[in-house]
Amino acid sequence: MIAELELQTAGNSQLTQPTTTVASLENVNKNYEAVRALRDVNFEVRSGEIVALLGPNGAGKTTAVQLFLGLMPPNSGKVRVFGADPTNPENRMRTGAMLQVGRVPETLRVREHIDLFSSYYQKRLQLAQVLAAAGLEKLSDRKFGELSGGQKQRVLFALAICGDPDLLFLDEPTVGLDVEARRMLWDEIRRMVCRGKTVLLTTHYLQEADALADRIAVINQGEIIAQGTPAEIKAQTRGKKIRCITSISLGTIRQFPGVEEVREDREAVQIRADEAEPILRELLSRDPNLSGLEVTSAGLEEAFLALTAESKDANNGSGLN
Amino acid sequence: MSTASIALRRTTAERSFGHTMTIYLKEAKYEFLKYLRLRVYTASLLSFPTMFYILFGLVLGQNQFLAGMRVPTYLIATYGTFGVMGASLFGTAAGLASDRGLGWLQVKRASPMPPFAYFAAKIITSMIFSTVIVLVLFALGVAFGHVHMPFAQFLILLGVLVAGSLPFSAMGLALGYFTGPNSAPTTINLIYLPMSFASGLWMPFMFLPKAVRTIALAMPPYHLSQLALGVVGSGAHESSLRHWEFLVAFTLICLGVARIGFQRDQEKMYG
Numbered sequence: 001m002i003a004e005l006e007l008q009t010a011g012n013s014q015l016t017q018p019t020t021t022v023a024s025l026e027n028v029n030k031n032y033e034a035v036r037a038l039r040d041v042n043f044e045v046r047s048g049e050i051v052a053l054l055g056p057n058g059a060g061k062t063t064a065v066q067l068f069l070g071l072m073p074p075n076s077g078k079v080r081v082f083g084a085d086p087t088n089p090e091n092r093m094r095t096g097a098m099l100q101v102g103r104v105p106e107t108l109r110v111r112e113h114i115d116l117f118s119s120y121y122q123k124r125l126q127l128a129q130v131l132a133a134a135g136l137e138k139l140s141d142r143k144f145g146e147l148s149g150g151q152k153q154r155v156l157f158a159l160a161i162c163g164d165p166d167l168l169f170l171d172e173p174t175v176g177l178d179v180e181a182r183r184m185l186w187d188e189i190r191r192m193v194c195r196g197k198t199v200l201l202t203t204h205y206l207q208e209a210d211a212l213a214d215r216i217a218v219i220n221q222g223e224i225i226a227q228g229t230p231a232e233i234k235a236q237t238r239g240k241k242i243r244c245i246t247s248i249s250l251g252t253i254r255q256f257p258g259v260e261e262v263r264e265d266r267e268a269v270q271i272r273a274d275e276a277e278p279i280l281r282e283l284l285s286r287d288p289n290l291s292g293l294e295v296t297s298a299g300l301e302e303a304f305l306a307l308t309a310e311s312k313d314a315n316n317g318s319g320l321n
Numbered sequence: 322m323s324t325a326s327i328a329l330r331r332t333t334a335e336r337s338f339g340h341t342m343t344i345y346l347k348e349a350k351y352e353f354l355k356y357l358r359l360r361v362y363t364a365s366l367l368s369f370p371t372m373f374y375i376l377f378g379l380v381l382g383q384n385q386f387l388a389g390m391r392v393p394t395y396l397i398a399t400y401g402t403f404g405v406m407g408a409s410l411f412g413t414a415a416g417l418a419s420d421r422g423l424g425w426l427q428v429k430r431a432s433p434m435p436p437f438a439y440f441a442a443k444i445i446t447s448m449i450f451s452t453v454i455v456l457v458l459f460a461l462g463v464a465f466g467h468v469h470m471p472f473a474q475f476l477i478l479l480g481v482l483v484a485g486s487l488p489f490s491a492m493g494l495a496l497g498y499f500t501g502p503n504s505a506p507t508t509i510n511l512i513y514l515p516m517s518f519a520s521g522l523w524m525p526f527m528f529l530p531k532a533v534r535t536i537a538l539a540m541p542p543y544h545l546s547q548l549a550l551g552v553v554g555s556g557a558h559e560s561s562l563r564h565w566e567f568l569v570a571f572t573l574i575c576l577g578v579a580r581i582g583f584q585r586d587q588e589k590m591y592g
Contacts, residue, residue, distance in 0.1 A: 066427075069430075069431040070431075071427055071430055071431060071587075072587065072588060073587075073588065089334035089335075089433060090334055090335075092334065092431070092432060092433040093334055093433045095431075096432075097428065097431040097432070099424060099427055099428050099431065100424060101423065101424040101425055101427075101428055102422070102423030102424045102425075102502075103419060103423040103424070103425060103502075104425055104428075105351075105355045105425070107354070107355050107356075107358035107359055108351055108354065108355055108358075112351055112354070115347065116347050116348065116351050117432060119343055119344050119347045120344060120432050120433045120434045121433060122334075122336070122340075143358075156428070159428065159432075163432075163433070169431075
């Protein structure tokens with residue numbers, strides 16, 4: 001499945017610039033007692049790209065980031081960052097991380113947090129630069145405990161970038177951010193890449209992966225089930241989505257040539273098909289009262305749902321054998 | 322020897338001495354500020370030993386004698402020990418358990434922070450709070466309890482008590498690695514309060530039941546309070562060397578336990 005997709009990628013991709021791998025997981029397994037958090041994962045981060053690790057909660061995204069940061073060792077397989085072991089202290093000078101944190105010291109001010117973290121690094125950004133990049137200029141004197149959820153996320157982002165790292169790990173960076181703050185962070189992440197940095201982010205928002213990433217790896221139940229550009233992932237689910245309100249029965253629609261899936265969606269029906277036109281002809285000729293017609297290309301969301309459903313089926317299947 | 326130096330190299334990036342010192346100082350400064358601004362925390366650390374001292378030392382004990390010395394002087398040594406123990410246990414264990422359990426320590430570990438700077442900051446902060454507590458008790462004693470002692474003797478008393486912060490900081494680190502963010506404060510109190518009682522910090526040692534006096538010999542605060550009493554001319558049930566030996570051994574054991582926790586955390590994640 002992955003091999004197939006990668007072959008496809010090689011054919012389609014016009015972005016075949018020579019890139020170097022800056023971080024990789026090779027045949028990595030990680031278990032938490034009985035839970036297999038990562039199963040035989042192969043994944044790499046290439047220099048100058050934004051790569052998204054996309055998957056539902058509990059898929060193993062955070063585990064992958066923690067392995068890259070050398071916070072724990074894998075049970076088997078190899079983790080490399082800048083060609084070395086991830087616990088190598090020199091690596092930590094060149095990486096920044098934004099992790100999901102339950103509690104940050106609340107009585108310290110924003111600029112104090114940044115001052116402390118900046119001091120760890122050899123090369124560091126000016127406080128003003130960090131504040132501007134994270135949109136915290138007006139909050140510099142605030143205590144962390146006085147900030148809103150979104151503002152707290154921005155402080156964590158500031159701590160991740162204050163050492164001007166070459167490689168940035170962002171674990172669910174936009175959770176809890178409003179639309180505006182999310183867009184601002186996206187812009188900032190893009191700016192990092194323009195300056196030659198590399199970014200790995202995890203997300204369960206498809207829209208985020210689609211909007212930001214050069215490459216997406218879809219992860220589910222500890223396995224990478226697809227990798228490619230957003231367009232390639234979308235191409236996994238070809239076809240169109242038709243939605244309309246009609247009196248034609250679901251059973252009849254299912255008989256139309258080229259229909260892949262039909263289901264009820266509130267008062268309307270939703271049809272997935274390779275091509276929209278033949279279906280539309282049938283629908284309109286049979287139901288003159290048809291209304292609310294919409295035709296869309298199947299998006300990343302469909303691809304994602306199809307992929308994760310497939311991998312679930314495969315796992316269930318193997319469970320039975 | 323060689324494995325030790327490899328282990329050190331693996332956790333610390335190469336930096337100039339000045340840069341490393343800056344990190345240690347900043348880490349300590351912000352750790353101290355963090356707690357200083359937690360009013361409830363600083364108030365409770367200070368208020369318990371001072372309230373006890375005012376009540377038993379200044380109000381009730383003004384004209385009493387214990388083991389041949391005036392009560393206001395005697396109680397500076399014992400409530401000083403009590404205060405130092407509280408500042409050190411809470412300053413290390415509660416913060417560490419919370420940082421570990423709620424993910425903040427992970428963020429720090431992912432950064433190039435020298436790991437020891439984090440622990441040093443906690444220990445230094447505990448020592449600063451310990452110093453403040455002893456100074457407040459002493460000031461109260463001098464102002465309202467007619468406590469007199471030569472300046473050199475006072476400095477030695479302060480030095481002994483503040484050095485006594487180390488065993489309890491080590492104990493706090495060990496506790497911080499084996500308790501969760503919610504259970505840590507309760508666990509600390511469950512150890513701190515009975516240990517203080519059994520060591521004669523609340524009720525003078527000679528008034529304790531015989532069984533408790535036997536238990537006291539195994540309690541670190543007993544040994545610290547005896548050293549402090551020794552400075553002001555009392556205590557010394559055994560030679561002070563024995564007390565030092567006990568405290569050093571206790572510190573090493575706690576550091577060993579903390580190290581096991583530290584290593585366990587490298588293998589396994591929480592939260």
